[in-house]
Amino acid sequence: MAEQRIPFVKVALDEEDIASVERVLRSGWLTTASQVKGLEADLAAYTGAKYVNAVNSATAAMHLALVAWDIGPGDEVITTPYTFTATANVVLHTGATPVLVDVREADANIDPELVERAITPRTRVILPVHIAGEPCDMDALMEIGRRRGVKVLEDAAHAIGSLYRGRPVGALSDAAAFSFYANKTITTGEGGALTTDDERLSDRVRRLTLHGMSRDAWNRYDAGGSWRYDIQEFGFKDNLTDIAAALGRSQLTKLELFIEQRTRVAQRYFENLRDEEHLILPSFNEENRHPWHLFMIRVRNETSPAPRDDVIRELAERGIGTSVHFIPLHYFTAYQKLGRWEKGDFPVAERFFDGEISLPMYPAMTNAEVDDVCEALREILHPA
């Protein structure tokens, strides 16, 4: 295998990020305290959400929201197979049933019409995923949710910085879960956050995040804090560290810059690949702001001289890293063992997956590197 010249992602870390972590390390206080509170306040200001719970992953954020809403056995949560496994795992962990519906041809986001049809008296939550950061049709989903008495929880793992019709993702629905995993748009290494306007949800999530401890237990090591605490229910251990939160706060100050750079990269891809007959380029709605977490192209396998898998292999041979988003959930062993879905059940998601390649995308990617990737694609798609 060739040496990787252009990776799929490069983490955007600078000296400020490193200094902010170093300050926490030198402070002697490593776990959840002022930096986590600060990150929550910063994210509330950025998204416009009233309450933010910073936790150790988007997975935890979604799981905690479902538990806090008392979702459990007998309940149904509607999502799609076109997502990372976390989205459905968390539903299964509550004992509830994930109900999968197909996605839209254009952008692989959940299809509101199919959501409407999938609602039953057991439906408690709709769980849309903003694929690549392109917002789902939230007005339609919220209208269905309100009319049918069902909550909407957004998997916003790709969508920090996304605007839906001018409004930030994070303040559009009942709650949204962001990811700060290492390869996401901003990172804390591992980390995530739940945003909501519902104070009761946020309070219960806070308690569930740390073993179900009473609120004052969070302050039990502060000067004047007491050693007494109560366990009010059986919670989890999903809190974020101050080390991670300091990194997140530093990263958040650069998010707008990151999105500008990602937009530049996306535009360069569009300019280069606009006329490429063997590819389908990402579609996006001009009313929204796409943060370009991913640049997802599709190979037209039926007509292309090189089908998707060959394109990926040949890009790798030229030192270019890629990824595939997503292997549909119902293809995985653990999902098949549930005996609920078969190949063929979600034709749009399956077709989208068959052609999909996520191209290199990171703020530091130069125009010359984008051109290099596009030149390689042209060579592969038009063999001499």
Ligand SMILES: *Cc1c(COP(=O)(O)O)cnc(C)c1O
């Ligand atoms: C990354 C990702 C997650 C999980 O995020 P974590 O912070 O790692 O838990 C969930 N959903 C989608 C769509 C993702 O891409």
